[in-house]
Amino acid sequence: MPMAGPRTRCDPVRPGRGQATRSALICQTVPVITSPYIELNRDQWSALASSAPLPLSQEDVEKLRGLGDPIDLAEVDAVYRPLTALLEDYIGATRARAQRTAGFLGVDEPPTPFIVAVAGSVAVGKSTTARLIAHLLARFPATPRVDLVTTDGFLHPNRVLEERGLLARKGFPESYDRRALLDFVAAVKSGAPSVSAPVYSHTVYDVVPGRSITVQRPDVLVLEGLNVLQPAPRGPRPGASTLAVSDFIDFSIYVDADPADIRRWYLDRFLTLKRTAFTDPQSYFRRYAAIPDDIAVAAASEIWESVNLANLRENIAPTRGRATLVLRKDAEHRMSQVLLRKA
Numbered sequence: 158m159p160m161a162g163p164r165t166r167c168d169p170v171r172p173g174r175g176q177a178t179r180s181a182l183i184c185q186t187v188p189v190i191t192s193p194y195i196e197l198n199r200d201q202w203s204a205l206a207s208s209a210p211l212p213l214s215q216e217d218v219e220k221l222r223g224l225g226d227p228i229d230l231a232e233v234d235a236v237y238r239p240l241t242a243l244l245e246d247y248i249g250a251t252r253a254r255a256q257r258t259a260g261f262l263g264v265d266e267p268p269t270p271f272i273v274a275v276a277g278s279v280a281v282g283k284s285t286t287a288r289l290i291a292h293l294l295a296r297f298p299a300t301p302r303v304d305l306v307t308t309d310g311f312l313h314p315n316r317v318l319e320e321r322g323l324l325a326r327k328g329f330p331e332s333y334d335r336r337a338l339l340d341f342v343a344a345v346k347s348g349a350p351s352v353s354a355p356v357y358s359h360t361v362y363d364v365v366p367g368r369s370i371t372v373q374r375p376d377v378l379v380l381e382g383l384n385v386l387q388p389a390p391r392g393p394r395p396g397a398s399t400l401a402v403s404d405f406i407d408f409s410i411y412v413d414a415d416p417a418d419i420r421r422w423y424l425d426r427f428l429t430l431k432r433t434a435f436t437d438p439q440s441y442f443r444r445y446a447a448i449p450d451d452i453a454v455a456a457a458s459e460i461w462e463s464v465n466l467a468n469l470r471e472n473i474a475p476t477r478g479r480a481t482l483v484l485r486k487d488a489e490h491r492m493s494q495v496l497l498r499k500a
C-alpha cells in the first residue's frame with residue numbers, strides 16, 4: 158500500500174579527530190514512503206472512543222460474534238466505539254452533501270441508503286464486524302433502520318457451479334452472479350423502495366431456493382462478502398459496462414490478518430463445526446462429523462490451501478488498498494492497527 162518515490166537526503170558529517178572542523182554534507186538518494194492512509198496503532202485508535210457508554214452488553218456481544226471469534230465487550234469498546242462514531246460522521250456528511258446537491262439542482266431527492274461494505278478473507282471474522290456495525294449503527298438516532306446483506310446469496314447455485322466446473326472455486330469472482338449483485342446494489346443506491354437479495358445457507362452449502370431478504374430503503378445497508386471490493390471483470394466485451402459493486406459503496410472496511418493466523422482460525426472453526434453444525438443431517442459437510450479429527454483437519458487444510466488461500470492471494474488481498482478503512486488484527490483476533498484513507 159505505501160508508495161515509494163526517491164528523494165535526496167543530506168546529513169552533516171562529523172569531522173574525525175585531528176581533522177579540519179569545516180562542516181561537510183553527505184547526500185544520498187533514499188526512498189520516501191508515502192501512503193494514502195493515516196495509520197493508527199491500537200492505543201491511538203481506541204483513545205478516540207468517546208466516554209459515552211456503549212449501548213451493548215457482554216451478552217449482546219456473545220450473540221453477535223462469529224464462531225471462534227473471542228471478541229469481548231472491552232474489544233468492542235476499543236474498536237467499534239470509534240468506528241461507529243466515525244461512520245455516523247461520514248453518514249451525516251454524505252446526507253448534508255446530498256441535501257446541498259438537491260438544493261443546488263432544485264429537486265426534492267432524499268438521500269439514498271448509506272452502504273457500508275465489509276471485505277476480507279474467508280474466516281477472518283467479517284460477519285462479526287458486519288453484525289456489530291449493523292447493531293451499533295441502529296442504536297444511533299440518525300440511523301435507526303439498518304439492514305445487513307451477505308453476498309453469498311449471490312453465489313451461483315451448486316448445480317450451476319457444477320455445470321461450469323466451478324464447485325472448487327466457490328468464493329472466486331466467477332462463482333457469483335455478478336450481474337445480479339451489481340443490479341441489487343445499484344437499485345439500493347438508486348433509492349428503490351424495495352429490493353430483494355437471495356439467501357445462502359452454510360448448512361446446505363447452497364443458495365436456498367425461493368428464500369430472499371428484502372431491503373426497503375434503510376438508512377444504512379451493511380454489505381458483507383469476500384468480493385465487495387472486486388473491480389469489474391477484466392477485458393469486458395467492447396462496449397460492456399465496467400461498473401463494479403464498489404462504485405456504489407460509501408464506506409468500505411477490509412478486515413485484515415496474517416494468512417497463517419486466518420488458516421488456524423479456519424481449521425479451529427472447522428473442528429468446532431465438526432462437533433456442532435456438521436452433525437445436522439442437512440449439513441453438506443456431515444460426512445466429516447463421524448471421521449477422526451486428524452483426517453477432518455487434513456481435508457480442511459486442503460480446502461483452505463486450494464480454495465480459500467488461493468482466492469485470498471489472487472482476488473481478495475489485492476483489493477485491500479481500495480478500502481476506506483483497513484482493520485488489522487493480531488493472532489488473537491485483537492485489533493492491532495487501523496488504516497484510514499486520507500480525506
Ligand SMILES: Nc1ncnc2c1ncn2[C@@H]1O[C@H](COP(=O)(O)OP(=O)(O)O)[C@@H](O)[C@H]1O
Nearest residue numbers: 223224278279280281282283284285359360434
Ligand atoms: N460449513 C459451515 N457451516 C456452518 N456455518 C459456517 C460454515 N462455514 C462458515 N460458517 C459460518 O458462516 C459465517 C461466515 O463465514 P465466512 O464467510 O468464513 O466469513 P467470516 O469468518 O469472515 O465471518 C461465520 O459466522 C461462520 O461461523
Ligand SMILES: CC(C)(COP(=O)(O)O)[C@@H](O)C(=O)NCCC(=O)O
Nearest residue numbers: 279307308309327328381382383464
Ligand atoms: C460462502 C463463502 C464463499 C463466503 O461467501 P461471502 O459471504 O463472503 O460472499 C465461503 O464461506 C465458502 O464457502 N468458501 C468455499 C470454500 C469453503 O468451503 O471454505
